[in-house]
Amino acid sequence: MYLSKKTYVKNWGHMTPDRKHKITVRKGGKIVEEIKPERISEIIETVAQWRKANAIHNWFVINCQDGVDDCNDYYVSNEQLKELLKTIRLIMKGCKLVTGMVVNGYGFKKDEKTGKIVKDYNMENGKKMTNPELAEELLPVLEGCFFGGTGYDQYYYADLKYTKKIIQALLKEGGDGSYYYQSSW
Numbered sequence: 008m009y010l011s012k013k014t015y016v017k018n019w020g021h022m023t024p025d026r027k028h029k030i031t032v033r034k035g036g037k038i039v040e041e042i043k044p045e046r047i048s049e050i051i052e053t054v055a056q057w058r059k060a061n062a063i064h065n066w067f068v069i070n071c072q073d074g075v076d077d078c079n080d081y082y083v084s085n086e087q088l089k090e091l092l093k094t095i096r097l098i099m100k101g102c103k104l105v106t107g108m109v110v111n112g113y114g115f116k117k118d119e120k121t122g123k124i125v126k127d128y129n130m131e132n133g134k135k136m137t138n139p140e141l142a143e144e145l146l147p148v149l150e151g152c153f154f155g156g157t158g159y160d161q162y163y164y165a166d167l168k169y170t171k172k173i174i175q176a177l178l179k180e181g182g183d184g185s186y187y188y189q190s191s192w
Contacts, residue, residue: 008056008057008058008060008063008064008067008188008189008190008191009053009055009056009057009188009189009190009191010053010054010055010056010083010173010186010187010188011051011052011053011054011080011186011187011188011189012051012052012054012177012182012184012185012186012187013049013050013051013052013184013185013186013187014049014050014052014182014183014184014185015048015049015183016028016030016047016048016049016050017047017048017049018045029044030044030047030050031044032044052184054173054177054186055169055170055173057166057169057170058155059154059155059156060155060166060169060170061148061149061150061151061154061155061157062142062146062147062148062149062163062166063091063146063166063170064149064154064190065146065147065148065149066091066094066146067081067083067188067190068149070087070090070091071083071087071188072188076190078189078190078191078192079189080187080188080189081187081188081189082185082186082187083186083187083188084186085178085186088174088177088178088186089174089178091170091174092171092174092175092178094145094146095146095167095170095171095174096171097141097145098141098142098145098146098167099164099167099168099171101138101141102136102137102138102139102141102142102159102164103136103137103138104134104135104136104137104160104161104164105134105135105136105137106132106133106134106135107132107133107134107135107160108130108131108132108133108135109130109131109132109133109134109135109158109160109161109162110128110129110130110156110158110160111129111130111131111133111156112128112129112156113126113127113128113129114126114127114129115127133160133161134160134161134164135158135159135160135161136159136160136163136164139159142159142163143159146167148163154192
């Protein structure tokens with residue numbers, strides 16, 4: 008899961024010198040000759056990267072991708088970033104971490120009564136969230152292949168903290184770039 012910032016840097020003849028960009032690409036301290044600065048039109052920065060933060064992914068799918076989960080790039084406005092930040096703040100204000108048992112993966116076993124194969128959750132001491140109903144309402148987890156855990160716990164909360172920190176920094180940074188979300192699974 009990636010959030011990228013794309014900044015248009017193409018220089019045009021009609022631009023005044025103070026509006027033009029100077030781009031140099033170096034490798035090992037030497038200019039890379041095969042990359043021509045005058046042909047560069049956009050710089051793409053990876054500004055955030057998540058792994059198995061399925062609630063965050065679900066938010067982008069619903070709010071930026073019109074419900075389409077297809078691994079393409081989707082534009083994310085500053086207003087959408089502010090909305091996600093607001094949602095995260097509401098959850099963090101209304102939910103605290105407390106000591107409890109959390110799921111840390113699972114395997115499969117045969118149910119002795121039914122004979123069916125069922126999930127066998129690996130439980131460990133950790134931190135779970137108080138008021139998980141609020142988190143579930145505002146930023147629900149999403150089950151799926153390779154999507155990670157679905158508990159409202161220390162792992163979910165860590166994704167919130169990371170995302171909050173990133174969005175706050177990006178909004179403070181400002182600039183001319185545009186943001187895009189993409190997932191790959």
